[in-house]
Amino acid sequence: MDIVESIKKQISENSILLYMKGTPQFPQCGFSSRTVEAVMACGHKFAYVNILEHPDIRSELPKFANWPTFPQLWVNGELVGGCDIVTEMAQSGELQPLLDAAVKA
Amino acid sequence: MNVASKLESLLIEEFAPQFLTIDNESHMHSGPATESHFKVTLVSARFEGMRAVARHQAVYRSVAELMQNPIHALALHLFTEQEWQEKGQVSPASPTCRGGSKAS
Numbered sequence: 001m002d003i004v005e006s007i008k009k010q011i012s013e014n015s016i017l018l019y020m021k022g023t024p025q026f027p028q029c030g031f032s033s034r035t036v037e038a039v040m041a042c043g044h045k046f047a048y049v050n051i052l053e054h055p056d057i058r059s060e061l062p063k064f065a066n067w068p069t070f071p072q073l074w075v076n077g078e079l080v081g082g083c084d085i086v087t088e089m090a091q092s093g094e095l096q097p098l099l100d101a102a103v104k105a
Numbered sequence: 106m107n108v109a110s111k112l113e114s115l116l117i118e119e120f121a122p123q124f125l126t127i128d129n130e131s132h133m134h135s136g137p138a139t140e141s142h143f144k145v146t147l148v149s150a151r152f153e154g155m156r157a158v159a160r161h162q163a164v165y166r167s168v169a170e171l172m173q174n175p176i177h178a179l180a181l182h183l184f185t186e187q188e189w190q191e192k193g194q195v196s197p198a199s200p201t202c203r204g205g206s207k208a209s
Binding site: 021022027028029030031032033034066067068069079080081082083084085087088089 | 133134157158161162165166169172173177178179180181182197199200201202203204205
């Protein structure tokens with residue numbers, strides 16, 4: 001499958017999806033670490049892709065997303081943002097209801 | 106021109122900021138690069154009515170020529186004047202490195 005097609009499939013099939021460096025247990029970047037902590041704190045199951053193991057996704061997703069770096073949090077097929085946005089939303093209390101709604105949808 | 110100065114001139118041109126700081130945080134990260142990780146705090150009227158993701162995309166677009174090479178990470182804290190006042194004019198600290206690409 002074309003790489004952009006498989007990215008679209010991942011995004012459409014997973015209501016909460018995190019593209020990150022490393023894994024939730026072993027994040028390999030401070031920005032990915034902080035983001036995955038915020039997502040896990042919301043208490044829902046989520047999908048993740050370790051882009052260090054997928055160089056093709058790492059190179060193609062930034063163009064598709066119009067977002068040059070990782071991590072990237074996608075919810076219900078939409079890019080929510082990277083570390084700065086997700087952290088701010090967690091602190092302001094916006095992240096929890098967003099993810100609650102995504103799980104119900 | 107160093108990377109921070111280049112960033113600054115691109116951002117001033119595009120966003121006419123009321124407040125702008127650029128911190129070089131490359132020393133907090135692995136690898137030999139000295140101009141790879143930056144944190145930008147930018148207050149601009151341009152962000153009125155824009156969602157966070159759209160603000161970030163606008164900034165990334167304006168500095169696209171610097172992204173990936175040489176810039177590897179760009180922390181963005183983007184506010185309108187009113188939001189900046191409400192935040193007490195402080196932007197959050199960036200995380201420390203976890204090894205990243207260089208460790209894999």
